[in-house]
Amino acid sequence: MKKDIPGKDWPKTLLSWFDRNGRELPWREDKPRNPYHVWISEIMLQQTRTEAVKPYFNSWMERFPTIHDLARAEESEVLHQWQGLGYYSRARNIHKAAREIEEKYGGTLPDRKEAVLSLPGIGNYTAGAILSMAYGKKEGAVDGNVLRVYARLYEVEEDILKSSGRKEIEKLVESTLPERAGDFNEALMDLGAEICIPRNPRCESCPLSSECRALLHGREKELPIRSAKKAPKEEQAACGVWIREGRVLLHKRPSKGMLASMWEFPMALASSAEEARQGLEKLLLGTAGDSMWHYRHVFTHRIWHMNAYQMKEARVPDGEYRWFTPEEYREIPLAGPHARLAAFVEKLVD
Ligand code: SF4
Structure with missing residues (x-):
């Protein structure tokens, strides 16, 4: 049988x-x-x-x-x-x-x-x-x-x-x-x-x-059938590193949406790196130096190409911005890839 x-x-x-x-x-x-x-x-x-x-x-x-x-x-x-x-x-x-x-x-x-x-x-x-x-x-x-x-x-x-x-x-x-x-x-x-x-x-x-x-039936590599996924959205992210008297300026993200209520470096998103950098200069009313850190972060549906710039002559925008020492920011929730940037910035803080 x-x-x-x-x-x-x-x-x-x-x-x-x-x-x-x-x-x-x-x-x-x-x-x-x-x-x-x-x-x-x-x-x-x-x-x-x-x-x-x-x-x-x-x-x-x-x-x-x-x-x-x-x-x-x-x-x-x-x-x-x-x-x-x-x-x-x-x-x-x-x-x-x-x-x-x-x-x-x-x-x-x-x-x-x-x-x-x-x-x-x-x-x-x-x-x-x-x-x-x-x-x-x-x-x-x-x-x-x-x-x-x-x-x-x-x-x-x-x-x-x-x-x-x-x-x-x-x-x-x-x-x-x-x-x-x-x-x-x-x-x-x-x-x-x-x-x-x-x-x-x-x-x-x-x-x-x-x-x-x-x-x-020799189909073990062909199965399962899965429809193609949509390509993730790619964005350029310019992050501002502003250090003053041993403290770094951070921003708390809104309480709804992606990475809600987490802290990040002041950031501007755009489709090109230059536009993102200009967006950051506009946000902080300051001048961004050369990019000193680069990182590619992959989320499920989007990819951030991140550059960090040291800020000169900036001003603190309205909204939830606060100054933190590295000891203090190690104790707060940092938004995904911003934790990596924070580890890099620690070496710059006196
Ligand atoms: S269950 Fe998976 S691993 Fe096992 S024989 Fe089938 S295809 Fe191969």
């Missing part, structure tokens, strides 16, 4: 592979798993590599060991702790959610799906991860890794970035979830991170190689 591929027992095969090969990670140390640890690690892992997350996770837990500690902290402390991870709305949402959990649920993450999903910054994926890993519920957690693995295993022809492709895979996940759903979700994450990787999957080491339709 012809064997179905993948066969119905592949989740068991994957789980026994995971029992022997699962990664040791700081947030997997507690048994049973701590819901707070699962939550914070999953949010940190969105858009950030596992290796980069480890030190952030450890220092976060030292600073805010419980949801109660996090709820009582100021937003600026939370943002400062997050500094370097990027996508700061994640940190803001964690903070808001912690306050809500403290108020409504006495500081413990709820174990009901609707309640978890109603918290700021928690979507289907994170809710599924928390409920399955920390509360033993039979819930899937579909992220990019899971979409890729299933698209290959089942040879899914739909675009996984479209909702039809996603729905098809969500149904497959639901129909294949075993009792140990938390371990299964983590096993899929590990398989997607280490073996069924985006470009050149390591099929020779894969525990599911005899179950995979894409491999059977």
Whole structure:
């Protein structure tokens, strides 16, 4: 009789592979798993590599060991702790959610799906991860890794970035979830991170190689189907470095929008470097010297080509501008690439 591929027992095969090969990670140390640890690690892992997350996770837990500690902290402390991870709305949402959990649920993450999903910054994926890993519920957690693995295993022809492709895979996940759903979700994450990787999957080491339709048909590098992404917007950014009596002038960004409420060097954006520099001179009513620092920063949908200029004969514009010594600005949340510029400027301050 012809064997179905993948066969119905592949989740068991994957789980026994995971029992022997699962990664040791700081947030997997507690048994049973701590819901707070699962939550914070999953949010940190969105858009950030596992290796980069480890030190952030450890220092976060030292600073805010419980949801109660996090709820009582100021937003600026939370943002400062997050500094370097990027996508700061994640940190803001964690903070808001912690306050809500403290108020409504006495500081413990709820174990009901609707309640978890109603918290700021928690979507289907994170809710599924928390409920399955920390509360033993039979819930899937579909992220990019899971979409890729299933698209290959089942040879899914739909675009996984479209909702039809996603729905098809969500149904497959639901129909294949075993009792140990938390371990299964983590096993899929590990398989997607280490073996069924985006470009050149390591099929020779894969525990599911005899179950995979894409491999059977030689399509493992062609799948999943993904529509082309829009090219990011490129902008030139001119940053003003104005040092006066051992202090540096910084500006607080508006409380809404990109990098909200974070501090930055006075900055002007334009489509050419010269226009950006003129914009900066206009903002500070001063003269910008030669560019002394250059950096290219890539966000999800935009790229900043940054130049920093030492300012002469400038004036402080209206708005939220303040002078900081390097010791002081090390303690405030600096907006993404401005933290790099701040490290460079430290050497210039007497
Ligand atoms: S056999 Fe290859 S393509 Fe298929 S699941 Fe394993 S690593 Fe991915």
